[in-house]
Amino acid sequence: MDQSEAAGSSPALASQPFGQTSDARAATLYTLENARLRVCITDFGGRMVRIEAPDRHDHRGDVLLGFDNVLAYVANGGAFGALLGRCANRIAGASVTIDGQTYQLSKNNGDATLHGGAVGFDKVFWTVATAEAEPVPRLVLTHVSADGDQGFPGEVSIQATYQLDEDALSLSFQARTSKSTVINLSAHPYFNLAGTAGGDVLDHEVSIAADTFLPTDAAQIPTGDLLPVAGTPFDFRQPSLLGARIRQADPHLFHGLGYDHCxxxxxxxxxTPRxxxxxxxxASGRVLEVYTDQPGLQLYTGNKLTGAFAGHGGIIYRQSAGFALEAQGFPDAPHHPNFPSTILRPGETYRRVIRYRFPAE
Incomplete structure (x- = not known):
């Protein structure tokens, strides 16, 4: 893995206290900023807390759902803005078999493992290896997941790098393991390009470069099939309003209570990222584009946000208050040989990139 820069080699990122958890662990908030974007990230869960992007009149506004301190994330935050691992999305039966050996995993979503288990990477403090403002704003976070963490085999060393370049925030991952294991790293930011007080996101225009999607069963576990999007509510090959077909009586929309599909x-x-x-x-003219070398993109329309808590600015987060775009390997890949593999073996290096670009309209 890349080694962190020597201390004092460049101006440090701005940072400030972000509160304490109930066990008195102090969180820190780091700010990456350039002429176009301002991004705040905390070491708790390695999560994006704010992204301020300009509208068509060049006025910056926060486009990320989130909370104002670490205790609120612990209480209500779920995966809001967080890094996901060891395995983003679901693993059926909370078990994996690797090279003939079966491992029982943390069960935290019915009979499945979701986003790495009960104590996934969204609930740990990441170590800050580099926090520099020049030559470009960059925050390098590291974490070591012990052998057996949430049931997964192997000690895994992970590096996650956030970097600002002009109109884009890039998130790159590297990981290595001591034993063959499952690795599928991603992030879970909830966006509302109208601003966090902008109501729901159903009037956003969406284009997805996908001819097929992964159907799921009622428990939202992929069936193993790849279905064409043509003629379905999942066809976003041409720009379509997010809410235009979300209430159609499609069985897959019933399973997800809306869009929650890869x-x-x-x-x-x-x-290079595609x-x-x-x-x-x-309304605002803000645009978000995502580029990635991951095979899948999970679109989630905040279907389970109930209005039970408030985030930035005291705004209550109700259903469809934001949308998540999780670039990732296919959910439940270990149980589907036809899916791209998410197995990482000793001697290999896992590398993946997600690039969030906010171009001018």
Whole structure:
């Protein structure tokens, strides 16, 4: 893995206290900023707390749902803005078999493992290896997941790097393991390009570069099939309002209570991140594009936000207050040999990139 820069080699990022957890662990908030974007990230869960992006009049506004201190994230935050691992999304039966050996995993979503288990990477403090403002704003976080963590085999060393370049925030992952294991790293930011007080996101225009998606059963476990999006509410190959077909009587929308599905954006191994999705808010003119070398893109429309808590600015987060775009390996890949593998073996290095771009309209 890349080694962190020597201390004092460049101006440090701005940082400030972000409160304490109930066991008195202090969190810190780091700010990455350039001429176009301002991004706040905390070491608790390695999570994005704020992203301020300009509208068509060049006025910055926060486009990320979140909370104002670490205790609120512990109480209500779930995966809001967080890094996901060891395995983003679901693993059926909370078990995996690798090289003939079966491992029982943490069960935290019915009979499944979700986002790495009960104590996934969203609930740990990440170590700050680098926090520098120049030559470009960059925050490098590391974490060591012990052998047997949440039932997964192998000691895994992970590095997650956030970096600002002009109109984009890039998130790159590296990981290595001591034993063959499952690795599927991602992040879970909830966006509302109208601003966090902008109501729901159903009037956002969405384009997804996917001809197929992964159908699921009632427990939201992929069936193993890849279904064409053509003629379904999942066809976003041309710009469509997020809410235009979300209430259609499609069985897969019933399973997810809306959109909570993985779109296939490519199963090859591109040398550079490919375009996956473009979202535009007509009212503000803000645009978000995601580029990634991951094969899947999970679109989630905040279907289980109930209005039970408030976030930034005291705004209550109700259903569809934001949308999540999780670039990732396919859910439940260990149980589907036809899916791209999420197995990492000793001597290999896992590398993945997610790039969030906010171009001018």
């Amino acid at each position: 779109f296939v954006v490519g199963t090859d191994a591109p040398t 375009f996956a999705v473009r979202v535009r808010d007509p």
